[in-house]
Amino acid sequence: MTSAFWQRFLYPGALWLLLFFVVPFGIAVLISLGANNEFGGVTYGRNPSNYADALDPLFAPVLLRSLGYAAATAALCLLLGYPVAYCIARFGGRRRNLLIAAILAPFLINYLVRTYAWVALLSDEGLVNRVIVDSGVAGRPVGFLNTPWAVIGGLVYGYLGFMILPIYASLERMDSALIEAGKDLYGSPRQTFWHVTWPQTLPGVLAGTVLVFLPAVGDFVSAQLLGGPDTYMVGNLIQQQYFGAENWPFGAALTIVLMAFLAVFMLFYLRGASSSARREALV
Amino acid sequence: MTADGMRRRDFLRGSAGLAAGALVGAGCGVGPQSAPKVVAQKAAAPKVDGDLLIFNWTEYMNPKVIKGFAKQYGVKVTTSNFDSMPGMMAKLRSGNRYDLIFPTADYVNRLNRQGQLRQLDRGVLRNSAGIYPFFDDPWYDKDSAHTVPYGMYTTGIAWRADKVGELRGSWNDLALEAARGRTFMLDDFQEAIGQANLLNGFDLNTTDPAELERTKATLELQKEFLRGYSTNPAPNLVGGTAWVHHAWNGDVVNARNQSKEPENLKFQTCREGIPVGSDCMAIPANARHPGTATLFIDWILDPENAAENVSWFGYPMPIKGTEDAFAELAADDPQIQITTDDLATGVQFRELPVDDKAAWDRLWTEVKA
Numbered sequence: 001m002t003s004a005f006w007q008r009f010l011y012p013g014a015l016w017l018l019l020f021f022v023v024p025f026g027i028a029v030l031i032s033l034g035a036n037n038e039f040g041g042v043t044y045g046r047n048p049s050n051y052a053d054a055l056d057p058l059f060a061p062v063l064l065r066s067l068g069y070a071a072a073t074a075a076l077c078l079l080l081g082y083p084v085a086y087c088i089a090r091f092g093g094r095r096r097n098l099l100i101a102a103i104l105a106p107f108l109i110n111y112l113v114r115t116y117a118w119v120a121l122l123s124d125e126g127l128v129n130r131v132i133v134d135s136g137v138a139g140r141p142v143g144f145l146n147t148p149w150a151v152i153g154g155l156v157y158g159y160l161g162f163m164i165l166p167i168y169a170s171l172e173r174m175d176s177a178l179i180e181a182g183k184d185l186y187g188s189p190r191q192t193f194w195h196v197t198w199p200q201t202l203p204g205v206l207a208g209t210v211l212v213f214l215p216a217v218g219d220f221v222s223a224q225l226l227g228g229p230d231t232y233m234v235g236n237l238i239q240q241q242y243f244g245a246e247n248w249p250f251g252a253a254l255t256i257v258l259m260a261f262l263a264v265f266m267l268f269y270l271r272g273a274s275s276s277a278r279r280e281a282l283v
Numbered sequence: 284m285t286a287d288g289m290r291r292r293d294f295l296r297g298s299a300g301l302a303a304g305a306l307v308g309a310g311c312g313v314g315p316q317s318a319p320k321v322v323a324q325k326a327a328a329p330k331v332d333g334d335l336l337i338f339n340w341t342e343y344m345n346p347k348v349i350k351g352f353a354k355q356y357g358v359k360v361t362t363s364n365f366d367s368m369p370g371m372m373a374k375l376r377s378g379n380r381y382d383l384i385f386p387t388a389d390y391v392n393r394l395n396r397q398g399q400l401r402q403l404d405r406g407v408l409r410n411s412a413g414i415y416p417f418f419d420d421p422w423y424d425k426d427s428a429h430t431v432p433y434g435m436y437t438t439g440i441a442w443r444a445d446k447v448g449e450l451r452g453s454w455n456d457l458a459l460e461a462a463r464g465r466t467f468m469l470d471d472f473q474e475a476i477g478q479a480n481l482l483n484g485f486d487l488n489t490t491d492p493a494e495l496e497r498t499k500a501t502l503e504l505q506k507e508f509l510r511g512y513s514t515n516p517a518p519n520l521v522g523g524t525a526w527v528h529h530a531w532n533g534d535v536v537n538a539r540n541q542s543k544e545p546e547n548l549k550f551q552t553c554r555e556g557i558p559v560g561s562d563c564m565a566i567p568a569n570a571r572h573p574g575t576a577t578l579f580i581d582w583i584l585d586p587e588n589a590a591e592n593v594s595w596f597g598y599p600m601p602i603k604g605t606e607d608a609f610a611e612l613a614a615d616d617p618q619i620q621i622t623t624d625d626l627a628t629g630v631q632f633r634e635l636p637v638d639d640k641a642a643w644d645r646l647w648t649e650v651k652a
Contacts, residue, residue: 038637058652245641245644
């Protein structure tokens with residue numbers, strides 16, 4: 001088979017991305033250059049003022065907050081997710097697939113619904129607080145909700161699976177003989193982990209971090225339902241332009257600016273991933 | 284290697300051409316419309332012409348009443364929900380077709396100017412005589428040619444009496460020391476800015492920049508007492524997360540229905556000014572089944588159905604025969620009552636011109652950012 005033959009398999013996926021990513025993105029660019037009219041619709045034009053508005057310093061704290069929450073989310077997901085992926089890959093045995101399915105099970109329920117469930121569970125007089133107070137762990141209810149921690153917790157809950165899966169994949173691919181070799185060379189378990197396992201799974205860690213970080217930056221559900229007065233995220237700001245202010249052009253400009261910003265992070269990831277792929281090729 | 288590179292470039296070039304073509308197409312057709320389409324739409328006769336698709340707020344109509352209609356006429360009724368008027372508008376604008384919508388008065392005004400509502404002939408409705416005459420020619424819809432009134436609402440403050448005792452009947456109660464960190468404001472820019480305007484003694488709909496600057500200061504001061512912004516007062520109050528909550532009158536009825544200790548849930552209106560409003564049932568111009576929708580409107584206007592609806596959703600309806608049902612709800616809490624007199628004398632949100640609305644949006648963003 002020639003490579004030309006195999007390249008044809010690229011077309012369905014490329015067409016899909018074209019129709020459902022490139023074209024909507026183009027529409028967003030068009031809208032972002034328009035102006036909103038009295039009916040909440042868009043008058044198309046060549047109007048760069050929405051971009052000037054989007055770069056207003058007023059929004060800097062919102063963007064920084066979003067990046068901070070997303071970074072914390074990615075870090076927590078890594079801390080929680082790596083050991084889980086490790087245990088399943090190394091010690092899951094026959095039950096591996098079942099355990100992975102169990103991790104994916106919550107994804108069968110809509111993220112919004114799951115977040116609403118958190119509101120009910122964690123409210124001041126909710127189930128969790130009743131257990132805490134009745135068992136005497138704390139004298140009075142803990143104010144979980146409407147804090148930055150609740151927002152980050154909601155994000156971790158929402159995106160943890162995206163961290164576990166790629167790490168699990170890279171652990172599963174790893175040859176366990178490498179670990180034995182590390183031990184044969186008198187490596188302590190810790191040394192073996194840091195010098196053998198961790199570098200081997202770094203691509204998975206990187207992929208998981210990106211998969212968690214990017215959607216977490218733009219998330220609005222967690223901050224809207226679990227957030228307090230000072231947890232406004234860039235996703236909320238954009239959502240407000242579409243469904244509150246009825247200013248689609250400004251909402252679109254904010255979206256494009258955010259995407260441009262995140263594309264820079266993506267570039268770092270791609271460079272990191274390709275250099276680690278090169279390293280692997282050398283090995 | 285070289286051949287591969289060529290092919291990849293060709294592929295990319297081909298894609299770019301396709302994308303450009305699609306974009307040109309998008310510019311013409313897809314996306315929000317820029318110009319209003321005004322189409323004369325005759326009223327439909329009340330008879331079944333298909334299944335019914337309702338577009339409404341959540342928990343804003345008694346499901347039992349809907350089921351009754353479905354059974355009586357052998358049609359399927361589906362309800363889809365929006366959570367704000369702009370959200371409803373966005374869906375309508377992007378071409379979704381619903382048979383029945385529930386716009387507030389100021390939005391009826393806007394929809395009418397765009398010709399987006401189908402005419403509605405009250406003459407063909409069996410139960411139209413029960414509608415209060417106050418709505419024969421409302422400010423938002425000349426001669427009521429497109430709408431039938433649905434709910435009447437007022438905005439105030441709901442609170443947990445077991446936590447904070449009695450309130451003082453003022454918008455200042457949103458900055459109550461005893462409820463610091465346990466107070467919620469409605470996550471609705473109109474209601475939030477509106478109450479701060481009233482508290483400062485300004486017109487509810489003021490667009491004066493100096494006044495709005497003071498209103499912003501008020502909102503920032505109130506923010507220090509807040510635990511959050513939310514449009515779900517009932518679960519927040521019932522779950523004990525909120526002790527004081529900026530709310531609509533029906534919210535407290537809803538909360539009481541969910542609570543084991545309903546007597547602890549109270550509602551007050553505020554002496555600096557009481558925002559009031561009403562919303563409607565209307566049929567979009569592009570509705571697929573206007574006949575069934577007209578029939579359904581008549582079903583809701585039936586005094587017995589309307590009374591059953593009122594007891595469930597918690598707002599008074601301007602329909603004769605529903606008064607007792609609401610009086611029962613309001614027995615412990617007269618302040619949730621709202622009458623057409625209140626609508627005549629109370630303060631109502633008006634549609635703001637684009638630039639003024641942008642100033643309100645900006646203010647709201649500055650407060651929340």
